[in-house]
Each structure stands twice: as C-alpha cells, then as structure tokens.
Amino acid sequence: MEKAVKYDVVVIGAGAAGFMCAIEAGKRGKSVCLIDHSTKIAEKIRISGGGRCNFTNLNTNPSCFLSNNKNFCKSALSQYTQFDFIELVDRYKIKFHEKKLGQLFCDNSSNEIINMLLSESRKYNVTLKMNTKVEKINCLSKAYEIKIKDITIQCKSLVIASGGLSIPKIGASAFGYDIASQFNINIIKTSPGLVPLQFDQDLLTGFSKLSGLSVNANISMGKITFEDDLLFTHKGLSGPSVLQISSYWESYRNIVIDFHKNTDINQLLLDQKENNPKKEIQNILATFLPRKLALLFCDLENINGQIANIKNDKLKSLSNKINYFNVIPIDTEGYRIAEVTVGGIDTKEISSKTMEVKKQSGLYFIGEVLDVTGHLGGYNFQWAWSSGYVAGNNV
Numbered sequence: 001m002e003k004a005v006k007y008d009v010v011v012i013g014a015g016a017a018g019f020m021c022a023i024e025a026g027k028r029g030k031s032v033c034l035i036d037h038s039t040k041i042a043e044k045i046r047i048s049g050g051g052r053c054n055f056t057n058l059n060t061n062p063s064c065f066l067s068n069n070k071n072f073c074k075s076a077l078s079q080y081t082q083f084d085f086i087e088l089v090d091r092y093k094i095k096f097h098e099k100k101l102g103q104l105f106c107d108n109s110s111n112e113i114i115n116m117l118l119s120e121s122r123k124y125n126v127t128l129k130m131n132t133k134v135e136k137i138n139c140l141s142k143a144y145e146i147k148i149k150d151i152t153i154q155c156k157s158l159v160i161a162s163g164g165l166s167i168p169k170i171g172a173s174a175f176g177y178d179i180a181s182q183f184n185i186n187i188i189k190t191s192p193g194l195v196p197l198q199f200d201q202d203l204l205t206g207f208s209k210l211s212g213l214s215v216n217a218n219i220s221m222g223k224i225t226f227e228d229d230l231l232f233t234h235k236g237l238s239g240p241s242v243l244q245i246s247s248y249w250e251s252y253r254n255i256v257i258d259f260h261k262n263t264d265i266n267q268l269l270l271d272q273k274e275n276n277p278k279k280e281i282q283n284i285l286a287t288f289l290p291r292k293l294a295l296l297f298c299d300l301e302n303i304n305g306q307i308a309n310i311k312n313d314k315l316k317s318l319s320n321k322i323n324y325f326n327v328i329p330i331d332t333e334g335y336r337i338a339e340v341t342v343g344g345i346d347t348k349e350i351s352s353k354t355m356e357v358k359k360q361s362g363l364y365f366i367g368e369v370l371d372v373t374g375h376l377g378g379y380n381f382q383w384a385w386s387s388g389y390v391a392g393n394n395v
C-alpha cells in the first residue's frame with residue numbers, strides 16, 4: 001500500500017538555498033520536508049572556495065548579479081543581507097577571514113557551514129530525505145502532490161531549490177527547468193558561467209607552454225571589464241578575471257586582454273629603442289612581464305634580437321598584443337566544471353518579494369535555478385541564502 005504523508009512545505013534540493021528556506025519555514029512553525037536525490041549532503045558547499053566556502057561577500061549589491069531582469073534580486077538581497085548571514089556564522093563561532101575584495105572564507109573548512117545548516121534544520125524539526133528521487137509532481141486544487149517511490153507527500157507550498165546544471169557529477173540536474181516547463185513557466189536560455197575559456201589550436205599551443213603561470217590582467221568584452229588574476233592552463237585560460245568574463249561571454253564574441261594596464265607599451269618600446277638600442281626585445285619585455293609570457297609575445301609576432309633592428313610598425317603590433325590582446329574564444333569548458341549556470345527560470349514569472357510563481361499559487365523557485373547569477377566572490381551563496389530566506393518566510 002502506498003503511504004501518504006502531509007507537510008506544510010516541501011523543498012526539493014538540499015543545497016544552500018533549500019536549507020535556508022527549510023530552516024526559515026521551520027522557524028515559523030511549519031512542518032517541512034527537505035528532499036535531495038544525492039547521497040551526500042550539500043556537496044557544492046563542501047567543495048566550494050577550495051574547501052573553505054566563500055560564503056558571502058561584504059560588498060554584495062545588486063550590480064554584482066547577471067539577470068535579464070536586473071532589479072529582481074534587490075528585494076531578497078535587502079530582506080536578508082550578507083551581514084545577516086555573517087551574524088548566523090558568528091553565532092556558530094565559525095572563524096572566517098576576508099581573502100580579498102570583500103570575499104569571506106571559512107578559516108578551517110566548508111564543512112562548518114554544512115554542519116551549521118544541519119544543526120539549524122534539526123533545531124526547527126526539518127525532515128531531511130537524502131537519496132530520494134522525485135518521480136512526479138501533481139498539482140491538486142490547493143496543494144501539491146509529490147510522488148516518491150512508495151510514498152506520496154502532500155504539501156501546501158512546494159519550493160524548487162534544485163540548482164543549475166553545473167557539475168552533474170555531484171548531483172546537478174535539469175529538474176527545476178522540467179518543473180518550470182510542466183507549469184508553463186518561461187526559462188531564459190542557460191549557459192555555463194564562471195568557467196574557463198578555450199581557444200583554437202594555434203593559440204592553445206602557445207598558452208599551454210605557459211600552463212600554470214598566473215598574471216594580473218584586465219579583461220574586457222564591450223563595456224564589461226574585470227581586473228584580477230589570469231591563469232594559463234593546458235586547455236586555455238582560467239583564473240578569476242577569465243571566470244568573471246566567461247559569465248558574460250557569448251559565442252563568437254571577442255574578448256580583449258590588457259596584460260599591462262596603465263602602461264602605454266608602444267611608447268615604452270619606442271623610448272627603449274632610442275635609449276637602449278642594443279637591448280634584446282625579449283629582455284626588455286621581461287622587465288615588466290614574466291619571461292615566458294614575454295617569449296610568447298615575441299613568438300606570436302615572430303620577432304627577436306636587438307630592439308634597434310625591429311621596425312616601429314612591428315613594435316606597434318607587439319605592444320597591441322600586450323595592451324589589447326584581442327581574441328575570440330572557441331568555447332567554454334562547459335557545465336562539467338562551470339561554477340554556475342547563467343540564465344534559468346525567468347524572474348518575470350516570480351514575485352521578487354516572496355519567490356512565489358505569480359501565476360501558480362504555492363509554487364516557489366529559489367537559488368541558482370532562477371535567472372540570477374552572481375559574480376565570482378561569494379555572491380552566489382549570498383543569493384542562495386537571501387532567496388531561500390525570503391521563500392522560507394512566505395511559504
């Protein structure tokens with residue numbers, strides 16, 4: 001015989017957003033069931049920030065998020081701020097530090113954040129069902145029915161917190177988008193974000209010689225610019241500045257890299273030609289760039305030897321490579337290693353004040369499954385906490 005169980009609230013997806021929502025709803029006395037198909041709890045939190053979870057950013061504000069609907073995130077971010085989450089972390093005596101640019105990391109381990117969420121959810125009697133596959137969702141007149149193997153759960157409020165498509169190996173699935181389709185909710189096209197970029201074979205051969213080298217660079221695409229470290233890898237380019245621009249990148253668009261911001265390299269080379277004509281070009285470049293990178297630029301321009309023997313138009317072309325390295329990535333490394341999914345549930349369908357679907361009473365979407373994507377630096381978790389909090393207080 002199939003068992004039937006009733007809860008006030010069912011949350012599907014026990015990640016950052018799902019936990020936060022379940023805890024807040026539990027605090028309000030709601031009976032809550034938190035379901036996840038994975039065997040491991042909050043695996044993304046565990047692996048985040050290199051195992052130390054960059055759990056928020058001191059500078060969180062709406063301009064740090066991508067969305068087709070720019071204003072959508074404002075209400076949730078102001079209802080539950082980075083300082084509210086810091087207060088919770090403080091209450092659990094979790095030690096943390098600012099790494100750079102307002103990014104807060106645990107001193108010890110991201111497991112401390114997971115344990116904190118588990119402890120809060122126990123405190124508010126949240127029923128956690130891991131390793132549980134949802135087979136079907138039905139909408140009744142004033143409730144939802146969730147079919148799980150031999151159990152049917154009925155609830156008044158159903159919250160979808162199943163995240164995006166990044167890293168399927170640890171449980172990412174298209175579940176949230178499928179549910180959106182079931183209820184005729186629009187989806188903004190998704191793409192991998194915060195992901196390394198790939199290049200054609202010629203450039204890749206050059207880049208792979210530099211694999212492991214990290215340099216500061218300014219990367220832009222149109223008016224969007226990020227300055228941070230850039231990392232050469234065997235497969236292309238990575239590092240914070242590249243990951244940031246990748247969230248904005250669309251196929252066939254070029255990116256421009258400035259490897260020595262604030263210096264007019266052409267002028268610098270012309271001055272050197274006049275004052276140090278016998279100096280080798282690669283040695284001149286190596287005074288302000290890592291030598292391997294200096295050699296790559298010389299190779300790309302097919303030049304070497306004393307600067308006196310290099311024509312000015314060649315020097316101009318070389319300096320353009322350093323200040324305006326204009327390149328079209330061929331692709332990203334995809335959802336397999338992307339940190340986030342750009343796009344998702346169209347926020348025009350969702351109330352920004354409650355996270356409820358406007359045309360579908362009792363159905364909520366929170367976290368990364370929505371078309372809200374943060375920059376690198378703790379913003380994505382803050383979105384998960386904020387949107388989870390808001391839904392938890394409205395279910």
Ligand SMILES: Cc1cc2nc3c(=O)[nH]c(=O)nc-3n(C[C@H](O)[C@H](O)[C@H](O)COP(=O)(O)OP(=O)(O)OC[C@H]3O[C@@H](n4cnc5c(N)ncnc54)[C@H](O)[C@@H]3O)c2cc1C
Pocket residue numbers: 012013014015016017018035036037038042043044045047048049050053054055056132133134161162163164166167170171172173174175338339340366367368369377378379380381382384
């Ligand atoms: C390697 C890596 C490092 C990161 N580091 C950081 C960082 O330091 N700081 C930061 O702010 N952000 C970071 N992020 C991004 C951040 O982890 C996500 O934005 C955030 O976890 C999203 O929270 P969420 O709750 O919406 O989704 P998730 O955390 O992805 O949780 C979704 C949950 O739903 C479950 N689920 C999926 N499908 C189903 C289904 N069909 N049935 C039941 N359950 C399902 C999944 O198992 C998962 O537990 C990182 C991401 C990655 C991949």
